[in-house]
Amino acid sequence: xxxxxxxxxxxxxxxxxKGLLAGIIILLTLTVISLYAAFAAPYHxxxxxxxxxxxWEDYPRNALPVWINLFRDKKLPETIIKDSxxxxxxxxxxxxxxxxxxxTRIVLTFNYEYDDIPSEILxxxxxxxxxxxxxxxxIKWISPDGDTVTFKQIALSGNYSxxxxxxxxxxxxxxxxxxxxxxxxxxxxxxxxTLLFAVKDSTILEKSTVRISRGNYSIDIETIVLEPHVNVDxxxxxxGKVYGMAGTDGYRRDLWIGVVWGTPAALAFGxxxxxxxxxxxxxxxxxxxxxxxxxxxxxxxxTEIFMNIPFYPLLIMISFVYKLDLWTLLLVIVGLGIFGxxxxxxxxxxxxxxxxxxIEAAKAYGASSLRIITLYMIPRIxxxxxxxxxxxxxxxxxxxxxxxxxxxxxxxxxxVTWGRILNDAYSSGALYLGLHHWVLIxxxxxxxxxxxxxxxxxxxxxxxxxxxxxx
Amino acid sequence: MSxxxxxxxxxxxxxxxxxCFTLVAAIYIIIIIxxxxxxIDQIVISQVRQQIYESVMEAQKHLPIEERxxxxxxxxxxxxxxxxxxxxxxxxxxxxxxxxxxWDFGRSFRITxxxxxxxxxxxxxxxxxxxxxxxxxxxxAIFFSQLFVGLIVSRYYGKLIDxxxxxxxxxxxxxxxxxxxxxxxxxxxxxxxxxFSGMLSAPPPEDVLLKILDILxxxxxxxxxxxxxxxxxxVYYYRTFFLIFSREDYVEMAQAKGVPQNxxxxxxxxxxxxxxxxxxxxxTIIGSWTGAIITETVFGWPGMGRLIHEALQAMDSPxxxxxxxxxxxxxxxxxxxLDVVYVIVDPRVRLA
Numbered sequence: 014x015x016x017x018x019x020x021x022x023x024x025x026x027x028x029x030x031k032g033l034l035a036g037i038i039i040l041l042t043l044t045v046i047s048l049y050a051a052f053a054a055p056y057h058x059x060x061x062x063x064x065x066x067x068x069w070e071d072y073p074r075n076a077l078p079v080w081i082n083l084f085r086d087k088k089l090p091e092t093i094i095k096d097s098x099x100x101x102x103x104x105x106x107x108x109x110x111x112x113x114x115x116x117t118r119i120v121l122t123f124n125y126e127y128d129d130i131p132s133e134i135l136x137x138x139x140x141x142x143x144x145x146x147x148x149x150x151x152i153k154w155i156s157p158d159g160d161t162v163t164f165k166q167i168a169l170s171g172n173y174s175x176x177x178x179x180x181x182x183x184x185x186x187x188x189x190x191x192x193x194x195x196x197x198x199x200x201x202x203x204x205x206x207t208l209l210f211a212v213k214d215s216t217i218l219e220k221s222t223v224r225i226s227r228g229n230y231s232i233d234i235e236t237i238v239l240e241p242h243v244n245v246d247x248x249x250x251x252x253g254k255v256y257g258m259a260g261t262d263g264y265r266r267d268l269w270i271g272v273v274w275g276t277p278a279a280l281a282f283g284x285x286x287x288x289x290x291x292x293x294x295x296x297x298x299x300x301x302x303x304x305x306x307x308x309x310x311x312x313x314x315x316t317e318i319f320m321n322i323p324f325y326p327l328l329i330m331i332s333f334v335y336k337l338d339l340w341t342l343l344l345v346i347v348g349l350g351i352f353g354x355x356x357x358x359x360x361x362x363x364x365x366x367x368x369x370x371x372i373e374a375a376k377a378y379g380a381s382s383l384r385i386i387t388l389y390m391i392p393r394i395x396x397x398x399x400x401x402x403x404x405x406x407x408x409x410x411x412x413x414x415x416x417x418x419x420x421x422x423x424x425x426x427x428x429v430t431w432g433r434i435l436n437d438a439y440s441s442g443a444l445y446l447g448l449h450h451w452v453l454i455x456x457x458x459x460x461x462x463x464x465x466x467x468x469x470x471x472x473x474x475x476x477x478x479x480x481x482x483x484x
Numbered sequence: 485m486s487x488x489x490x491x492x493x494x495x496x497x498x499x500x501x502x503x504c505f506t507l508v509a510a511i512y513i514i515i516i517i518x519x520x521x522x523x524i525d526q527i528v529i530s531q532v533r534q535q536i537y538e539s540v541m542e543a544q545k546h547l548p549i550e551e552r553x554x555x556x557x558x559x560x561x562x563x564x565x566x567x568x569x570x571x572x573x574x575x576x577x578x579x580x581x582x583x584x585x586x587w588d589f590g591r592s593f594r595i596t597x598x599x600x601x602x603x604x605x606x607x608x609x610x611x612x613x614x615x616x617x618x619x620x621x622x623x624x625a626i627f628f629s630q631l632f633v634g635l636i637v638s639r640y641y642g643k644l645i646d647x648x649x650x651x652x653x654x655x656x657x658x659x660x661x662x663x664x665x666x667x668x669x670x671x672x673x674x675x676x677x678x679x680f681s682g683m684l685s686a687p688p689p690e691d692v693l694l695k696i697l698d699i700l701x702x703x704x705x706x707x708x709x710x711x712x713x714x715x716x717x718x719v720y721y722y723r724t725f726f727l728i729f730s731r732e733d734y735v736e737m738a739q740a741k742g743v744p745q746n747x748x749x750x751x752x753x754x755x756x757x758x759x760x761x762x763x764x765x766x767x768t769i770i771g772s773w774t775g776a777i778i779t780e781t782v783f784g785w786p787g788m789g790r791l792i793h794e795a796l797q798a799m800d801s802p803x804x805x806x807x808x809x810x811x812x813x814x815x816x817x818x819x820x821x822l823d824v825v826y827v828i829v830d831p832r833v834r835l836a
Contacts, residue, residue: 032654320770322510459662467655
């Protein structure tokens with residue numbers, strides 16, 4: 014369709030415009046990420062998973078990205094999970110039967126080689142089968158130095174989640190024990206994780222000198238069950254402080270998944286909004302310029318009226334009242350944008366085009382209005398239209414993000430978008446808590462996406478703008 | 485001269501009338517769109533109900549509570565009929581329009597002004613001042629900086645400075661408030677050089693001069709974020725713009741005549757290109773109101789933008805509606821002011 018020379022010229026221009034190339038690379042990367050996200054988890058899956066708290070139980074809360082350990086000499090721990098139902102190393106399960114009594118002994122062992130304490134420790138005891146009479150459970154903790162501490166001895170009538178890090182009685186007894194051995198008090202409010210994982214000498218008494226005792230730790234769970242058909246299992250989760258490529262948020266969700274799933278949403282929304290609004294405005298401008306007279310007058314006044322409507326406050330109110338979802342938001346933006354400012358500039362371009370000689374010639378040979386508009390005028394307007402379109406994509410992406418950040422967007426209850434992640438970060442006070450990754454990583458994606466589109470748009474503008482060709 | 489003056493005043497008069505029509509129509513459309521779910525009706529009914537209950541509960545204290553409630557409900561029904569709620573919405577929409585134009589927005593649900601009043605128009609008017617202060621100064625500062633830096637850079641086409649400016653233009657794809665978040669992180673939280681939020685420190689300084697300086701200090705954050713966001717693209721745009729205009733033949737003639745370069749720039753390049761520049765300024769200012777709202781929220785600036793945020797959190801619908809209406813007024817005023825400037829600048833209009 015295009016003559017070969019203009020194609021070669023196009024490629025030469027492309028090589029000269031390094032910004033354009035960078036923009037295209039960014040966009041291709043984002044498209045690949047979006048395709049991956051769209052195929053790995055369909056829309057409903059994403060909505061369900063991101064909004065279901067229980068699915069994220071095994072993930073640490075507010076964890077930093079794993080690669081942060083590359084910049085630290087004191088390595089932050091990753092999450093360690095030992096489950097007696099799986100055959101992972103470190104799981105020891107013995108079952109002894111004595112007539113009607115079944116004694117199950119589960120020893121879960123893990124190796125701890127990190128330089129910082131875990132964020133939380135959780136032990137789950139799971140019964141399968143009908144437990145009608147209470148089972149007696151004894152839980153012991155064995156440190157690498159051989160020191161054994163009995164945490165608890167309780168009677169259970171069902172599944173039990175033991176939040177070791179929150180056990181205040183345990184905290185008091187462990188602390189008293191250590192103080193009596195060391196002969197001195199703690200200079201700070203020590204927590205259970207430190208008491209369990211730190212070297213138990215005088216260094217533990219000062220917060221700055223705490224050292225981690227590395228080696229094999231075990232948790233020993235002995236259950237006495239009076240119904241032999243009941244099976245006992247245990248799951249130990251030692252929550253780390255780092256996870257994944259982007260860390261986790263306050264709801265334990267993997268931020269990398271959130272950010273990756275937000276990519277197709279952002280791209281699709283931004284592109285569709287930009288495309289639809291630009292095309293409609295071009296069409297309205299063309300009609301207004303071509304038909305002239307009353308139609309022109311009416312369309313012009315309508316445009317001025319809509320330009321006088323404060324777009325953003327109205328959008329906020331509509332969102333507030335109707336809780337717009339991502340796609341209904343698109344509809345509203347398009348609806349409000351039909352008579353936007355772009356119509357005026359499109360119209361002025363079409364007005365100048367109308368008087369060009371070959372349009373007169375086309376009219377002379379009897380071409381229909383539709384043919385003239387579509388075949389002659391629109392191709393001449395594309396060099397102005399397309400760069401503006403592409404540069405406007407970041408505007409719409411940020412529009413959606415800002416509605417989510419303020420908290421009026423309907424996406425807060427459905428799809429993940431980068432704006433929604435930022436909203437969660439703000440309402441959880443992420444910046445005050447030092448959880449910078451929660452804000453920085455979605456922001457980075459917003460930034461790079463906008464930069465990509467702007468580079469392409471501006472590069473295309475330099476290449477295609479007819480007025481610049483003279484320079 | 486008088487013919488020119490008559491031409492200007494006729495033009496301005498026409499524009500003012502036209503903008504007034506536009507404003508009225510815009511506010512009417514706002515009312516219709518927002519009330520699609522019966523939103524405004526709900527606000528009004530709840531305000532009326534609150535007033536009636538308050539007055540009945542007090543005035544008829546001697547009666548038992550059920551009796552008072554019955555009276556209140558009867559009065560409420562009468563009021564509903566009187567206000568026209570049993571008729572289709574179209575009748576009420578004009579009453580709302582009249583109220584909006586007269587700035588009568590009733591009383592808020594929860595938000596109060598700093599003097600404790602719940603009159604919505606008072607609440608919004610209090611916030612108008614800070615908004616205008618910050619954003620007028622921001623827009624003017626950025627406009628002139630874009631213009632003059634763009635003009636200067638257009639002299640060096642093809643040189644390194646030109647390439648740097650061009651490559652920095654994509655920075656403007658990101659709105660000012662976004663940079664604002666990180667400015668606060670870096671300068672307020674980390675370096676402790678700038679305040680976290682607000683317009684004045686708490687407690688504000690007594691001395692007037694110190695107070696002004698305090699306000700200026702609080703304005704630095706928004707200024708920096710808006711400059712990073714909006715200067716690059718403006719400089720790029722005006723640089724291209726002046727490049728095109730400096731190739732006009734009358735400019736070449738002036739240079740051949742021996743006119744000094746800065747005079748050439750001022751009289752032969754800048755002056756004729758002012759009309760489209762003013763149009764561009766108009767569109768920029770109108771477009772900046774959007775970003776202004778979130779910027780105010782991010783920097784805690786006590787203007788209308790932050791009022792919207794507070795109203796959202798307090799679910800205070802009358803205040804929301806009022807701020808949207810007043811924004812429409814602001815837009816209309818902006819258009820009129822810029823039309824006046826346009827008229828002064830473009831000689832062709834005077835001769836029409």
